Amino acid sequence: MSTTETTIADRGVDAGLPVIGHWIDGAVRPSTSGRTAPVYNPATGAVSAHVALADEAEIEEALASAQRGFETWSRYSIAKRQTVLFAFRELLNARKGELAEIITAEHGKVLSDAMGEILRGQEVVELATGFPHLIKGAYSENASTGIDVYSLKQPLGVTGVISPFNFPAMVPMWFFPIAIAAGNSVVLKPSEKDPSAALWLAGLWKEAGLPDGVFTVLQGDKLAVDGLLTDDRVQSISFVGSTPIAQYIYETASKHGKRVQALGGAKNHMLVLPDADLDLVADQAINAGYGAAGERCMAISVVLAVEPVADELIERIKERIARLRVGDGAGGPDGEPDMGPLITREHRDKVAGYVDIAEADGATVVVDGRGFAVDGREDGFFFGPTLLDNVPISSRAYQEEIFGPVLSVVRVKTFAEGVDLINSGAFGNGTAIFTNDGGAARRFQNEIQVGMIGINVPIPVPVAYHSFGGWKKSLFGDAKAYGVHGFDFFTREKAVTSRWLDPATHGGINLGFPQND
Numbered sequence: 001m002s003t004t005e006t007t008i009a010d011r012g013v014d015a016g017l018p019v020i021g022h023w024i025d026g027a028v029r030p031s032t033s034g035r036t037a038p039v040y041n042p043a044t045g046a047v048s049a050h051v052a053l054a055d056e057a058e059i060e061e062a063l064a065s066a067q068r069g070f071e072t073w074s075r076y077s078i079a080k081r082q083t084v085l086f087a088f089r090e091l092l093n094a095r096k097g098e099l100a101e102i103i104t105a106e107h108g109k110v111l112s113d114a115m116g117e118i119l120r121g122q123e124v125v126e127l128a129t130g131f132p133h134l135i136k137g138a139y140s141e142n143a144s145t146g147i148d149v150y151s152l153k154q155p156l157g158v159t160g161v162i163s164p165f166n167f168p169a170m171v172p173m174w175f176f177p178i179a180i181a182a183g184n185s186v187v188l189k190p191s192e193k194d195p196s197a198a199l200w201l202a203g204l205w206k207e208a209g210l211p212d213g214v215f216t217v218l219q220g221d222k223l224a225v226d227g228l229l230t231d232d233r234v235q236s237i238s239f240v241g242s243t244p245i246a247q248y249i250y251e252t253a254s255k256h257g258k259r260v261q262a263l264g265g266a267k268n269h270m271l272v273l274p275d276a277d278l279d280l281v282a283d284q285a286i287n288a289g290y291g292a293a294g295e296r297c298m299a300i301s302v303v304l305a306v307e308p309v310a311d312e313l314i315e316r317i318k319e320r321i322a323r324l325r326v327g328d329g330a331g332g333p334d335g336e337p338d339m340g341p342l343i344t345r346e347h348r349d350k351v352a353g354y355v356d357i358a359e360a361d362g363a364t365v366v367v368d369g370r371g372f373a374v375d376g377r378e379d380g381f382f383f384g385p386t387l388l389d390n391v392p393i394s395s396r397a398y399q400e401e402i403f404g405p406v407l408s409v410v411r412v413k414t415f416a417e418g419v420d421l422i423n424s425g426a427f428g429n430g431t432a433i434f435t436n437d438g439g440a441a442r443r444f445q446n447e448i449q450v451g452m453i454g455i456n457v458p459i460p461v462p463v464a465y466h467s468f469g470g471w472k473k474s475l476f477g478d479a480k481a482y483g484v485h486g487f488d489f490f491t492r493e494k495a496v497t498s499r500w501l502d503p504a505t506h507g508g509i510n511l512g513f514p515q516n517d
Helices: 009-016 056-073 078-107 111-129 170-181 196-208 222-230 243-255 278-294 310-321 345-360 415-424 438-447 483-489
Strands: 022-024 027-029 035-041 046-052 139-144 147-155 158-162 185-189 215-217 234-240 259-263 268-272 300-306 364-367 386-389 406-412 430-434 452-455 491-499
Touching: 022 056, 022 196, 035 078, 056 158, 056 185, 056 215, 056 222, 078 111, 078 170, 078 196, 111 170, 158 170, 158 222, 170 185, 170 196, 170 234, 170 483, 185 222, 196 215, 222 234, 222 243, 234 243, 243 259, 268 278, 268 415, 278 300, 278 310, 278 406, 278 430, 300 310, 300 415, 310 364, 310 386, 310 406, 345 364, 345 386, 345 406, 406 415, 415 438, 430 438, 438 452, 483 491
Parallel strands: 158 185, 158 234, 185 215, 234 259, 268 300, 268 430, 300 406, 386 406, 430 452
Antiparallel strands: 022 027, 022 215, 035 046, 139 147, 147 491, 364 386
16 A cells, blocks of 8 residues: 555545545446545645545456447447537537636646646547548559459557546547547546546536447556556557656556557757847746646756857846746636646655755756745645756756756757757657757757757647657657547558459459459
């Protein structure tokens, strides 16, 4: 049992708090496992609920339901499936404010940021509504005399989605709209830290007319994850999270014969050339470094400043940090803050530890977010925006993903030195260049070994009809998320060779290898 896990009997005075259950067979399924984990309001530090942790019996129940759901849903016509997708899109668009409030209450991000993640997820829903032309096969008439050859794209079956805490709505929506549109069923295992968004989405699918069992929410920990990775009924796994877990997911699921798309961690750099507009750079560094409190895999965590711009850029970033408001993401009498708390006390302390490491390794702490407190929310998991200068590239604070509001400045002498630093890193998720030189930007996009590139754009998350995914240790598996990659991932192809004989003629017997004629 983990240090954060409790049994129902152990909860004592907390027994009056709600226990967040599963969604199985089209309804909320209270858990009987006897295992739970706490769910916090990060702004107050208080436990707001407990989430069920599935046992083997509940995992089996969820997967059996998903298998039945697939057998029903896969027989629906394209037209009927499309009707359900459109209904879900309309319901989501009308009620997205409810979902944003749920996300803020459990994750802590400000409401506008919660709304922003829903809107980016909704882009994939809207892409999925147009799925018929993306799952069409091809047809070659009379490929050989009297023979036609054509292909069919068919669903996989039960698909598993394991999503992280930082985007409890958007990341699942990278996967499940496309999987469902293609005729699959989905078992979603959300993060234990913010599990309620998944249940809300399940209820919306029910309202949209999705048959029971096609969308299942399985709450749980590693036991539930391993159940998805190893069960023969699960045909694919989609995951977003840290690199060590992504690698475990990829290796375990692949060993059990599943398709896998496992998106891992990042250490995203912004290369700033001397000709760049420094006011634009400073604004975008603030947005990309401190938005969502830095808890996103596309956050900019390193600014590579090509000298002589570093000193001036640091001053401009420092001025803007002083104007940022940190507080309860739900807002208050003074309106909505710019940045909310981190997800847990443990994660806040881990982020602080990286600042300690950087300082011990010789970095200058220009703005220090350690020990930050919000009046009236002293027990919340807050960490102030932090700016470091002269961070050694040998420091763990430079090399590892911090996943918090910490922006590190590294000074380089040339464009080439900056490119070499980015390319030498273990990760290859996202990167950006800021310049007014089109030739330099074009060279950057061609030479950089990263999956997603921004040119004067700090967070280059592709639109839904392209695909999301990095290189190197930021992606395990061959398929990126959503876009054409998504439809290819959630379907498999059959090639059919067909001949209908003319009743007036017969081919006779021929034991040789088939020939084209």
